[in-house]
Each structure stands twice: as C-alpha cells, then as structure tokens.
Amino acid sequence: MTTNSVVDKNAATVPQALLPASGSGELSGFRNIFAKELADWFGTRRWWIQTLIWLIIFNVVLVQVLFAAPVLDPQASGGPDELYMSGLGVFFNMLALLGSIGVIILTQDEIIQEKQSGTAAWILTKPVSRASFILSKLLSNVVGVLILVIAVPALVAYLEIMVASGRGAPVLQYVLALAVILLTLTFYITLSLMLGTFFEQRGPVLAGTFGVLVGGLVLSQFLPKLTYILPMSMDKIAMSIMQGQPLSLPMMYELITAGLFSVLFTVAALWRFGDEEF
Amino acid sequence: MDNTNNTNVIEANGLSKSYKGVKVLDGVNLQVPRHSIYGFLGPNGAGKSTTIKLLVGLIQPTAGKVAVFGNDVQTHSNEIRKRIGYLAQEPRFYEYMTARQILRYTAKFFYVGPKERIEERVEEMLEMVGLTDRADRPVKGFSGGERQRLGIAQAQINYPDLIILDEPAAALDPMGRRDVLMVMEKLRQQTTIFYSTHILEDVQRVSDKVAILDKGRLVAQAPIQDLLAGEGATPVFLLTLRGDLEQAHMRVKSQPWVQQVKALRLNGHVNWEVSVTDVDAAEDQLQRLILEDCNLRIVSFRRKTYNLEEVFLNLVDGSN
Numbered sequence: 001m002t003t004n005s006v007v008d009k010n011a012a013t014v015p016q017a018l019l020p021a022s023g024s025g026e027l028s029g030f031r032n033i034f035a036k037e038l039a040d041w042f043g044t045r046r047w048w049i050q051t052l053i054w055l056i057i058f059n060v061v062l063v064q065v066l067f068a069a070p071v072l073d074p075q076a077s078g079g080p081d082e083l084y085m086s087g088l089g090v091f092f093n094m095l096a097l098l099g100s101i102g103v104i105i106l107t108q109d110e111i112i113q114e115k116q117s118g119t120a121a122w123i124l125t126k127p128v129s130r131a132s133f134i135l136s137k138l139l140s141n142v143v144g145v146l147i148l149v150i151a152v153p154a155l156v157a158y159l160e161i162m163v164a165s166g167r168g169a170p171v172l173q174y175v176l177a178l179a180v181i182l183l184t185l186t187f188y189i190t191l192s193l194m195l196g197t198f199f200e201q202r203g204p205v206l207a208g209t210f211g212v213l214v215g216g217l218v219l220s221q222f223l224p225k226l227t228y229i230l231p232m233s234m235d236k237i238a239m240s241i242m243q244g245q246p247l248s249l250p251m252m253y254e255l256i257t258a259g260l261f262s263v264l265f266t267v268a269a270l271w272r273f274g275d276e277e278f
Numbered sequence: 279m280d281n282t283n284n285t286n287v288i289e290a291n292g293l294s295k296s297y298k299g300v301k302v303l304d305g306v307n308l309q310v311p312r313h314s315i316y317g318f319l320g321p322n323g324a325g326k327s328t329t330i331k332l333l334v335g336l337i338q339p340t341a342g343k344v345a346v347f348g349n350d351v352q353t354h355s356n357e358i359r360k361r362i363g364y365l366a367q368e369p370r371f372y373e374y375m376t377a378r379q380i381l382r383y384t385a386k387f388f389y390v391g392p393k394e395r396i397e398e399r400v401e402e403m404l405e406m407v408g409l410t411d412r413a414d415r416p417v418k419g420f421s422g423g424e425r426q427r428l429g430i431a432q433a434q435i436n437y438p439d440l441i442i443l444d445e446p447a448a449a450l451d452p453m454g455r456r457d458v459l460m461v462m463e464k465l466r467q468q469t470t471i472f473y474s475t476h477i478l479e480d481v482q483r484v485s486d487k488v489a490i491l492d493k494g495r496l497v498a499q500a501p502i503q504d505l506l507a508g509e510g511a512t513p514v515f516l517l518t519l520r521g522d523l524e525q526a527h528m529r530v531k532s533q534p535w536v537q538q539v540k541a542l543r544l545n546g547h548v549n550w551e552v553s554v555t556d557v558d559a560a561e562d563q564l565q566r567l568i569l570e571d572c573n574l575r576i577v578s579f580r581r582k583t584y585n586l587e588e589v590f591l592n593l594v595d596g597s598n
Contacts, residue, residue: 018391018399020360028356032386118370125334125364126387127356277337 021127029128030136037140041148050148054102058094058153059160065090066164084165088242089235091157095181096235099149103185104192104209106145110137111196111273112205121278130274134193138266141189146182154178169242177238180255184234187258188213190265197272225250231258287312287440287470288333292342295328295494302328304494305342310487315466317485317502318474319586321594325494326474327367330444333472334364346440360388363433363469367444369425373418377409377428380417381435388436403431407461423454430461434469441465443473447480459484482506482586490593497593505589507581512537513557514582515564517550521574529567535559547577557581 021032041047066087070077077083111134114120123133154174162168188209195205216230227233228250237251247255288310295303303325310316320326331337332344335355344351346358371380381400389396404410407427412420420428426446433441446462447455455477462471462484475481481488482502489499498505508514519526523541531539535556542549554560561581568574584592 016392016395018389018395021386021388021390025356029387032383035386036383117373118366118368119372121336122366122370124336125359125362125366126384127360128387129356278331 026129026131027135028132029123029126030132033123033128033132033136034140037136038143041140041144047148050144051152054149054153055156057098057102058091058157061090061094062087062157062160066160070164080165080167084161084167084169085243087157087161087164088169089239091154091161092177092181092235092238092242095150095153095178096184096238099145099181099185100188100213101210102149103141103145103188104206104213107141107189107192107196108205108209109196109202110141111193111269112200112202115196115200115276115278118278124278130276131270134197134266134269134273138190138193138269141193142182142186145185145189149185150178150182173242173244177241180234180238180241183255183258183262184231186262187231187265190262190269194265194269194272197269197276228253229257229261230254234258285312286310288316288344288346288472289348290329290332290342290344293329293332293339293344294341295325295332295337296340301340302494303332303339306491306494306496308344308489308496308499310470310472312470313466314486315462315471315484316473317481317488318472318491319476319478319481319488319590320474320491321476323493324491326491327444328494329491330364330442330472330474333442334362335359360436361439363436363438363441365426365429365433365441365443365446367448367474369429369432371417371425371428371432374416376414376416377404377420377424377431378413380428381432384432385435399435403435406434406464407431408457422449423451423457426450426454426458427461430458434465438469440470440472443471445474445476447475447477455480478586478590488586490590492594498589502586506583506586508584508589511584511589511592512553512555513560515550515552515554515560515579516582517552517564517568517579518577519548519550519568519574520546520577521571523548523550523568523574526568526571526574529570530564533559533563533567551582 021028041050066083070083078086111120114123120133124130158169158174191212192205192209195208199205212230216226216232220226220230220232231254233251233254237247237255240247240251286309288308290306290308293303293306293308294301306325306329308329318326318329328337332339333346333351335351335358338352347361349358351358375383378400381403382396385396385399389399401410404413407430409424409427409431412424417425417428426449430443430446433443443462447458450458459480462473465471466484485502487499487501488505490497527539527541530536530552535554537553537555538551539553540551542551552560552564554564565576565579568576
C-alpha cells in the first residue's frame with residue numbers, strides 16, 4: 001500500500017474533500033491542541049468565572065484605595081497625584097503577587113491531570129509531537145492569563161484610576177508595565193508546567209511553585225540580591241516604568257533572569273516530557 | 279510513506295523492555311500480515327499492553343526493533359501514527375466532552391478541510407459504532423461498553439491501515455463483546471487489525487493469525503488453523519475401529535513414524551489415538567496398514583484438532 005490512507009477515500013470525486021493535516025515535524029498537532037486548550041479557557045463558562053473572580057479580588061482593595069479612603073480620610077489619601085500613584089502601586093503589587101498565586105493554582109494540574117487521567121497517552125497516539133502538547137499548554141495558558149488575569153482587570157483598573165485621580169496613565173508605559181507582570185506570571189506558568197512533567201502528583205508541583213514564590217519573598221527580605229535571579233520585585237519594576245524612571249541594573253538582571261528561567265523551564269519540560277513513558 | 283517490501287504490516291525483532299531491571303518483554307519477534315486480524319494472546323501481565331505501547335510509540339524498547347509499514351517506530355513514530363488507529367485497554371477521554379466533540383477533536387489531528395466534511399466523518403463513525411443517539415452526551419456518563427465503542431470510533435476515524443486494539447472486549451458484557459467483534463469483522467475488509475486479548479473464544483472466532491505471549495516471551499505465532507491443528511505439538515490421528523485389532527495394532531506400532539498408539543474400547547468400537555512424527559506418512563499408510571486385515575472396519579478417521587484453550591494452556595504451561 002503506497003498511498004497515504006489519511007487522504008479521504010472520496011477525495012478524487014468530492015469537491016472540497018478532507019485533506020491530510022499538514023505538519024509532521026516538531027509542531028504536528030499543535031494547532032488542534034492549542035485550539036482545544038483555548039476553547040477550555042474561552043469556550044466554556046470558565047472565562048467569565050475567571051474574569052469575575054479577578055475583578056473582585058483586585059477591586060476589593062483598589063476600590064477602597066481609590067474611592068473609599070479619600071472619602072473616609074481625605075488627609076491621608078492625599079491629592080490626585082498621590083491617589084494616582086497609590087492606585088497604580090496597589091494594582092501592580094496585587095497583580096504580581098495574587099496573579100502569581102492564581103496562575104500557580106490554575107496551572108498546577110495542567111500536565112498532572114492529563115497524565116493521571118490517561119488523556120495525554122491517548123492524545124500522543126495521534127500524529128502529535130510531544131513538543132506540541134507542552135507548547136500548546138504553555139501558550140494557551142499564557143494567552144488565558146494575559147486576557148483574563150491581566151488585560152481585563154488592567155483595563156478596569158486603568159479606568160478606575162482615571163476616574164479617581166482625574167489622570168489617565170500613559171498607555172505605552174502602562175502596557176510595558178503589564179508586560180513585566182506577564183513575564184512574572186509566565187515564569188510561574190513555565191515552572192508549574194515543568195514540575196508537572198517531572199512529577200506524578202500535584203503535591204510536589206504546588207510545593208515547588210509556592211516554595212519559589214513564598215520562599216523567594218521571605219528570603220529576599222534578608223538576601224536582597226535574590227531578586228537578581230527570582231522575580232520578586234517585578235511590581236516595583238512596573239512602577240518604575242510607570243514613573244518613567246530608568247531601570248536599575250538589579251532590575252534589568254531580574255527581568256533577564258525571569259525570561260531566561262522561563263525559557264529554561266520550558267526546555268526542561270520539553271526534554272522531560274519527550275522521554276516520558278505512558 | 280510506506281517502506282514495506284513484504285506483506286507484513288508489523289515486524290518486530292528481538293523486542294525487549296525492562297522496567298528497573300525487570301524484563302517485561304524478552305526478545306519478541308512478530309510478523310503481522312497485511313489485512314489480517316491478528317490476535318495477540320496471553321495471560322494478564324504477559325506483556326501484551328507493553329508490546330502495544332511500543333508499537334504506538336508511548337514507550338521505547340530497551341532492545342530490539344519494531345517497524346510498522348516498514349518504518350522504524352522510534353524514528354518515524356509520527357508518520358506511523360498518521361496511519362494507525364489505537365484503542366487503549368481502558369480508553370480515556372476528556373470527560374466533559376461529548377462523543378461528537380471527542381471524534382471531531384480526533385479527526386482534526388488527521389484532516390483539514392470543510393467543517394461539513396469533518397462532521398460527515400464524525401457522523402459516519404457514530405453510526406458505525408451505534409452511538410448516534412448518545413453523540414451529544416458528555417462522556418462522563420458513558421458506560422464501559424459505550425466508552426469502548428467510542429474508542430473504536432476514534433481509532434477508525436482516519437480510516438487507518440492498521441488498527442491496534444488493546445483488550446477491546448475485556449470489560450464488556452456478552453452483548454458488548456458481540457458488538458465489538460461485529461465491528462472488528464466489518465473493519466477487516468479495510469484494514470489490518472492487531473488486537474490483544476485473553477478471551478480465547480473471541481480469538482478463535484475472528485482471528486486469522488495468533489501470537490501467544492507468556493511472561494514477556496513469545497511462545498507461539500502461527501495462523502489460527504495451524505495452531506488448532508496442533509502446530510508445534512505431536513500430530514495425532516483419531517480412528518474409530520471395529521473388529522479384532524491385535525495384529526493391526528502390532529503393524530501400526532512397528533512403523534518408524536508412529537510414536538504411540540492409545541486404545542480405548544467404547545460401545546463395541548475401539549478408539550485409537552495414534553501419535554505420529556510424519557503426518558504425510560500417516561495420511562498415506564495408516565488406513566492401509568489397518569485394512570490389511572479384511573475383517574476390520576474403519577468407522578472414522580481424522581486428524582485431531584485442538585481448541586484454542588487446549589493450545590493456549592499447553593503452550594503457557596509448557597513455557598512455565
């Protein structure tokens with residue numbers, strides 16, 4: 001049999017017949033899995049539940065800072081400029097910290113669940129590369145987090161800060177600052193996915209990711225240079241960008257290492273999953 | 279891509295697999311002919327699922343080679359998987375998806391094209407396995423039989439050249455088993471079917487060729503008729519005779535190709551079981567030797583055949 005059986009048997013006679021899916025290399029099957037993963041984020045009620053959760057989480061504090069405090073204690077809240085800066089500071093601080101916790105929870109069983117339920121083994125018997133499986137998980141989660149955890153709350157926060165302070169943040173700086181936060185969350189997404197490829201249970205994944213987050217936060221109080229290698233003060237970098245200040249060398253290091261670690265975690269995940277036996 | 283230069287779809291040579299130093303598969307050689315239904319038989323823990331996982335690239339061999347369509351599974355796994363369909367022993371799907379969504383998702387790994395064509399293919403598969411009325415229900419509510427049928431549908435959605443089924447009927451009730459075997463019978467026209475099982479009755483019913491695996495070793499591989507005729511075992515001829523057999527018994531026993539003659543008297547007849555080393559000689563000469571006595575009658579004469587259970591137990595017990 002020399003013909004490829006994947007070709008629809010009616011291909012010769014039926015117009016617009018099915019054609020074999022292209023791609024037999026490292027990214028075969030990527031498009032299909034990525035579409036399915038995106039549909040898991042946006043094709044179900046998950047998207048509005050997540051949106052609601054994040055809006056509530058951020059606004060519990062932000063509304064207090066921007067709208068309640070100026071009424072209750074006008075002296076302490078200061079003028080519009082102080083309100084503008086404290087609004088941004090609180091928002092970026094929450095986005096970096098709570099966003100990190102959120103993505104750890106959201107992604108801790110992305111790989112483990114598929115391994116435990118047997119769906120990963122099922123998918124991998126189709127013409128799908130293992131790299132496609134990992135990369136589609138990574139990219140879909142980055143997109144989901146970018147839109148639901150960062151972009152929507154950021155838009156609402158932007159408007160709230162503008163209403164409260166009468167001053168709109170410069171859009172380009174705001175976007176750059178949000179990109180810094182996205183890098184932080186990507187660091188935790190890749191760490192979580194990588195640990196998912198190494199372990200069979202959720203416990204070690206959660207322990208590893210929360211260990212880095214909490215341990216890093218605590219240790220960085222005593223070892224400030226820890227921020228050179230762990231993204232522990234990304235909210236401060238975001239604020240520096242908003243204030244138009246040049247980034248210090250430690251900040252640059254922090255940005256670069258966060259990016260490098262994200263790449264490193266992804267490579268490690270690809271390597272480990274490539275050798276996984278099901 | 280098809281590098282097959284012979285009629286075998288699967289060729290495994292010296293296939294071995296160890297886990298932490300423990301051999302679960304030991305030097306297995308397989309030849310699966312094109313368009314056959316190949317039964318892969320063995321007791322639980324024999325290494326059947328391990329072999330199948332090696333075939334579909336879910337695990338890597340410790341030693342040996344396996345080629346599917348003439349292509350090495352380790353180096354051409356993705357190309358091979360485009361042309362195979364696989365059903366796991368316990369098929370697992372995304373529980374929140376419906377059967378239709380599962381099939382649509384599976385189809386898109388193999389095809390691009392108009393949505394209507396994808397839907398047509400999905401509908402065809404649903405009909406083939408009788409799941410049309412449950413197509414839009416989430417899989418989490420499916421019974422074992424329904425999951426199995428969905429598993430077969432997803433395995434067939436790309437019209438594979440080779441369909442690999444791991445214990446397709448193990449968890450099913452008799453009706454479910456019958457349905458699965460019927461689907462396999464339907465598919466044999468279009469594809470090669472390699473399936474593992476420990477249900478001997480199913481193998482005898484649908485298989486063309488059988489391999490028997492025990493403790494990671496292949497103890498037999500032959501067309502089912504050969505196995506049932508006792509290939510590998512001493513050929514035995516069964517005769518029912520009437521008359522005084524003393525002289526005939528002496529004549530037959532003295533032949534160099536006769537190993538043993540067992541006699542059993544029953545209802546005025548004598549039943550002989552003649553074990554031989556040369557089937558042709560026995561077929562040519564055995565009846566003539568007996569009929570040299572004119573007062574003897576041969577009521578029946580046939581070569582002994584076995585049922586698969588006997589063959590299986592003989593081979594498995596023998597290998598132990």
